[in-house]
Amino acid sequence: MGISERKKKILAAVVDEYIRTAEPVGSKAIAQSAGLGCSSATIRNELAELVNMGYLEQPHTSAGRVPTPMGYRMYVNELMEKQKLSLEETEDINRRLNAKLQELDDTIDNVSRLASQLTDYPALALTTQSAVTIRRFDIIYVDANTFILVVMLSNNSVRNKLVRLPISVDQKMIQRLSSLFNASFTNITEDQITPLLINSTERAADDSMGLSSVIAAFAIEVLSESSAPTAAVSGENRLLGQPEFRDPDKAHRLMSYLSGGGHILPAAESFGGSDEVRVLIGPENVAEELKDSSVVIASYDAGDNTRGLIGVVGPTRMDYSAVAAKLSFLAAGLSRRLGGGDAPPAGMHNKLIIKGDDSSGNR
Amino acid sequence: MGISERKKKILAAVVDEYIRTAEPVGSKAIAQSAGLGCSSATIRNELAELVNMGYLEQPHTSAGRVPTPMGYRMYVNELMEKQKLSLEETEDINRRLNAKLQELDDTIDNVSRLASQLTDYPALALTTQSAVTIRRFDIIYVDANTFILVVMLSNNSVRNKLVRLPISVDQKMIQRLSSLFNASFTNITEDQITPLLINSTERAADDSMGLSSVIAAFAIEVLSESSAPTAAVSGENRLLGQPEFRDPDKAHRLMSYLSGGGHILPAAESFGGSDEVRVLIGPENVAEELKDSSVVIASYDAGDNTRGLIGVVGPTRMDYSAVAAKLSFLAAGLSRRLGGGDAPPAGMHNKLIIKGDDSSGNR
DNA sequence: GTTGGCACTCTCGTCTTCCGAGTGCTAATA
DNA sequence: TATTAGCACTCGGAAGACGAGAGTGCCAAC
Numbered sequence: 087m088g089i090s091e092r093k094k095k096i097l098a099a100v101v102d103e104y105i106r107t108a109e110p111v112g113s114k115a116i117a118q119s120a121g122l123g124c125s126s127a128t129i130r131n132e133l134a135e136l137v138n139m140g141y142l143e144q145p146h147t148s149a150g151r152v153p154t155p156m157g158y159r160m161y162v163n164e165l166m167e168k169q170k171l172s173l174e175e176t177e178d179i180n181r182r183l184n185a186k187l188q189e190l191d192d193t194i195d196n197v198s199r200l201a202s203q204l205t206d207y208p209a210l211a212l213t214t215q216s217a218v219t220i221r222r223f224d225i226i227y228v229d230a231n232t233f234i235l236v237v238m239l240s241n242n243s244v245r246n247k248l249v250r251l252p253i254s255v256d257q258k259m260i261q262r263l264s265s266l267f268n269a270s271f272t273n274i275t276e277d278q279i280t281p282l283l284i285n286s287t288e289r290a291a292d293d294s295m296g297l298s299s300v301i302a303a304f305a306i307e308v309l310s311e312s313s314a315p316t317a318a319v320s321g322e323n324r325l326l327g328q329p330e331f332r333d334p335d336k337a338h339r340l341m342s343y344l345s346g347g348g349h350i351l352p353a354a355e356s357f358g359g360s361d362e363v364r365v366l367i368g369p370e371n372v373a374e375e376l377k378d379s380s381v382v383i384a385s386y387d388a389g390d391n392t393r394g395l396i397g398v399v400g401p402t403r404m405d406y407s408a409v410a411a412k413l414s415f416l417a418a419g420l421s422r423r424l425g426g427g428d429a430p431p432a433g434m435h436n437k438l439i440i441k442g443d444d445s446s447g448n449r
Numbered sequence: 450m451g452i453s454e455r456k457k458k459i460l461a462a463v464v465d466e467y468i469r470t471a472e473p474v475g476s477k478a479i480a481q482s483a484g485l486g487c488s489s490a491t492i493r494n495e496l497a498e499l500v501n502m503g504y505l506e507q508p509h510t511s512a513g514r515v516p517t518p519m520g521y522r523m524y525v526n527e528l529m530e531k532q533k534l535s536l537e538e539t540e541d542i543n544r545r546l547n548a549k550l551q552e553l554d555d556t557i558d559n560v561s562r563l564a565s566q567l568t569d570y571p572a573l574a575l576t577t578q579s580a581v582t583i584r585r586f587d588i589i590y591v592d593a594n595t596f597i598l599v600v601m602l603s604n605n606s607v608r609n610k611l612v613r614l615p616i617s618v619d620q621k622m623i624q625r626l627s628s629l630f631n632a633s634f635t636n637i638t639e640d641q642i643t644p645l646l647i648n649s650t651e652r653a654a655d656d657s658m659g660l661s662s663v664i665a666a667f668a669i670e671v672l673s674e675s676s677a678p679t680a681a682v683s684g685e686n687r688l689l690g691q692p693e694f695r696d697p698d699k700a701h702r703l704m705s706y707l708s709g710g711g712h713i714l715p716a717a718e719s720f721g722g723s724d725e726v727r728v729l730i731g732p733e734n735v736a737e738e739l740k741d742s743s744v745v746i747a748s749y750d751a752g753d754n755t756r757g758l759i760g761v762v763g764p765t766r767m768d769y770s771a772v773a774a775k776l777s778f779l780a781a782g783l784s785r786r787l788g789g790g791d792a793p794p795a796g797m798h799n800k801l802i803i804k805g806d807d808s809s810g811n812r
Numbered sequence: 813g814t815t816g817g818c819a820c821t822c823t824c825g826t827c828t829t830c831c832g833a834g835t836g837c838t839a840a841t842a
Numbered sequence: 843t844a845t846t847a848g849c850a851c852t853c854g855g856a857a858g859a860c861g862a863g864a865g866t867g868c869c870a871a872c
Contacts, residue, residue, distance in 0.1 A: 112834055127846050130835070148834050148852050226587050226599060234607055236589060236599055244597055244609045322686055323704035326697050334689050334697060341686035475865055490815050493866070511821045511865045 089139070089160075095120055096132050097141055098165040101153050105403050108329045110150030155368035155402060158380070162365050162406050169407040171415055179204065179412070183419050195318040197396060197420065202321030204412045207400040208344055212317040215241065216391045217275050218309055223267040225301075230254040235304050240273075241392060245308045249300060262291045267301060276309040317347045330401040343375040344399065363410045363417075368402045378402060382409045384417035389424045396420075452502070452523075458485055459495050460504055461528040464516050468766050471692045473513030518731035518765060521743070525728050525769050532770040534778055542567065542775070546782050558681040560759060560783065565684030567775045570763040571707055575680040578604070579754045580638050581672055586630040588664075593617040598667050603636075604755060608671045612663060625654045630664060639672040680710045693764040706738040707762060726773045726780075731765045741765060745772045747780035752787045759783075 089097075099120035103111045113133055117126040133151055136142045141157035144150070153161065171179075182200055194211045201209035219240045226234040231254060235247045266287050271279065279302060288298040322341045331337040343349060366381045380402045388394040396417060398409050452460075462482055466474045476492040496514055499505045504520035507513070516524065534542075545563055557574045564572035582603045589597040594617060598610045629650050634642065642665060651661040685704045694700040706712060729744045743765045751757040759780060761772050 110834090114834080125846055126834095127848090128844085131845090134836080144835085146853060147836090149854075150834070222591070224589050224597075224599075228585070228601065234587075234599065234601060236587075236597065236609060238591065238597060238611070242611060244611050246599060246607045246609050248601070248605060248607050321708070323701060323708055326701035326704065332697050334695050334700065337697065338686060338689035341689065345684070345686055473865090477865080488815055489865095490817090491813080494814085497867080507866085509822060510867090512823075513865065 092122060093132055093136060094165055095122055096129060097136060097153075097157060098161060100133075100136075100142060100151055101157060101161040101165070104153060105405055108403060110145055110152050112150040115150075153402075155370065158367045158402055158406070159370075162367070166407050169411040171411050175412075176415060179415055180419060183416070183423065193424075194316055194394070195320075197394070197416075198318040198320040201396045201398060201413065201416060202324060204416065205398050205400075205409050206321075206324055206327070207398045207404065207409065208319065208321045208324055208341075209396065209398045210317060210319040210344065210347075211394065211396050212315055213388055213392055213394045214315045215313045218312045219273050219275055220271060220305060220309065222272060223264060223301075225260050225264040225267075227257050227260045230256070233260055235301060237305065237308055239308070239312055241312065241389065243312065245312075247304050249304075251295075251297075253295060255295065255297065259291070259293065259297070263287075263293065263297060263301065266291050267305075271302070271305055276306055276313065279306055279309075319344050319347060325400075328401050330403065340375060340379065340399075343373070349373055349375075363414045365406060365410065380404045380406075382406065382413055384410075384413035386417040387421040387424065394420065394424075455485060456495055456499060457528055459492060460499060460516075460520060461524060463496075463499075463505060463514055464520065464524040464528070467516060468768055471766060473508055473515050475513040478513075516765075518733070521730045521765055521769070522733075525730070529770050532774040534774050538775075539778060542778055543782060546779070546786065556787075557679050557757070558683075560757070560779075561681040561683040564759045564761060564776065564779060565687060567779065568761050568763075568772050569684075569687055569690070570761045570767065570772065571682065571684045571687055571704075572759065572761045573680060573682040573707065573710075574757065574759050575678055576751055576755055576757040577678045578676045581675045582636050582638055583634060583668060583672065585635060586627060586664075588623050588627040588630075590620050590623045593619070596623055598664060600668065600671055602671070602675055604675065604752065606675065608675075610667050612667075614658075614660075616658060618658070618660065622654070622656065622660070626650075626656065626660060626664065629654050630668075634665070634668055639669055639676065642669055642672075682707050682710060688763075691764050693766065703738060703742065703762075706736070712736055712738075726777045728769060728773065743767045743769070745769065745776055747773075747776035749780040750784040750787065757783065757787075 096116060099116045100111045103115060103119065113126040113129040116129050117124070133142065136157075137144065137151065140154060141160055142151040143154050145152060182203075194213060198209045198211035201211065221238045221240050224236040224238075226236060228234060231251045233249055233255070235249060237245050239245070270283065270287060284298055284302045287293075287302070288296070291298060322344050325331045325337050325341060331340070362385065364383045366376075366383070368380060369377050371377060371379070371381060376399070378401075379399055381397055381399050382404070383395055383397045386394045386396070396413055398404075398413060400409070459479060462479045463474045466478060466482065476489040476496055479492050479496075480487070480489040496505065499520075500507065500514065503517060504523055505514040506517050508515060545566075557576060561572045561574035564574065584601045584603050587599040587601075589599065591597060594614045596612055596618070598612060600608050602608070633646065633650060647661055647665045650656075650665070651659070654661060685707050688694045688700050688704060694703070725748065727746045729739075729746070731743060732740050734740060734742070734744060739762070741764075742762055744760055744762050745767070746758055746760045749757045749759070759776055761767075761776060763772070
């Protein structure tokens, strides 16, 4: 099982070079680049063994070597030098984060866009909300035919809706409804809002016009919307910059898959706790469409028991080191801004934790 | 200048066929398909003349003919049979519209997505808002450190923001601020909110904690956000389905241009009044990136003096007839739902109005 | 004005050839 | 025993050759 130091160096050199150039790497190139003092012939012997061990493969006899998923896995687990972001980069990210997070609620959207811009790969962001409840109701009387529903949720977001009526209501009724809903519709989950409950509220308020149902419908809508995981995808088109996606059909397939939204959820579910970065290489992905792409996922604390995920998709020949560093920093920044208490301090980089795999012999 | 009836028929046949197959059209095919009783030799003569006149061109000697932008223009202006949507199609669109418009405020997003789904081309939607003002302020006291700002705008949308304070406020202060802001910050535009005004409000409210500035900042944010034109793009990846975008570089260029957002604004500005559909063919587009694509734009009434635009982008070999019909219907549906009073009735199809061009001899 | 016929042109797919990068193996060397 | 130099071999990809087919332009006949 042991793999010699020199083999590791050589493997690392192959992966580095291949990530850089996207072309199979030959023994000669390695002899020169990697500073180990031996000739190309020696390297060739080592390469042949690395192929046998399953870390490399050759597209055909007499081409250079290309990493297998297993080779990438080894690279990510042990060989790759964890990249530190430069000061400019961290500042740049922070600046952008500050700019983006000004805005209201479309953060998911902004996060994915930002991740895509930073990495130059398609990115997707999603949050998995835990059960949300309504914390308080307010009904603002505008005029006899109009009122505004304002609902504050347990995750501290606020939703509103303008309601226009074909008939008139008086302010008293509004007040009555407001206190009734505050009494019986708060701190309950979506599925606890039953027709029965609505009916009894309607009777209690002496509401002959069905306002209760309107309000209840809004409550249901808001709750289901907020507790459904939301996803946003950005930068699909960046795929086209990658040589492995020069085939339009291949690109199209993956892009429509991505545009479809949060399909990476299967990966997300198995995702462990706090700030870590996970790398899924080629066949390690569950989704068929991703079997020959790689995904890097970071998780952040979005406040109120909510975790968010940022994922970046690219060819297996992805620049893991740079992407992981950037996502990690981005996630930490988001946790710090959105999260509860104990977020890591500003400049910290997260530990890379890798999905267990190794030697499972996928081909 | 006159162009014989037969020539028109032939031209129409060429365009139809080319739109269908994306392959140069030969004389023989036309002789068979278009039901004019003459032989391929005759057609050949006519075709040669149509090339001379600039309506057609051949990729090389001994290939079939392909329409020039001028040919498409003629087709769109005079030849194309205005497609009527089938009953199923109109019902489908209406159903989707109803489903989509349930949702809150992200309509632009939904509109573009819908347009893209319907046409199978990338689509983009945008609104050009006229000056928006705040109609009323409400401040909801939650607890000593928290309140909710609710703002209703002249375009009937409602925005809110949760504000948390490091210090305590009492309910009286909130009330005072609420009535002050309702008095002096309503019905004014963004640029009328001056530091002077904020200062005087602050003094009047005896607000030593700077709450006025927080509220005013929110007002400014909401106003600028609502009056800025917003744009949404969807379905960029559908480009890859088109044979003319099999070249990944070409596809990439256009897709990044589109993802960039509302760049079609230049076209939008010159866009006339109400419900019409406009077609911009190839070089008629101002944007360099669109010079060999076509754009179909429809406009709808989004209520409160706001107009929205829906644009669809595709190759010049776009199915103008179908796209125009769908967009037109979609726009009418939106106008009906969002617009002020006098929207056209349900089943109505809009008149196609075409940007003047003709014989300007672009090549 | 229309038509059939025919020679001509040009693209596209297939096949062949050739070049070079890179390998694997062997024999010599430290 | 590990390394190295040398060399024959392999294979993909670029470049050229070639034939088939689609479509044209033109001419002479109707």
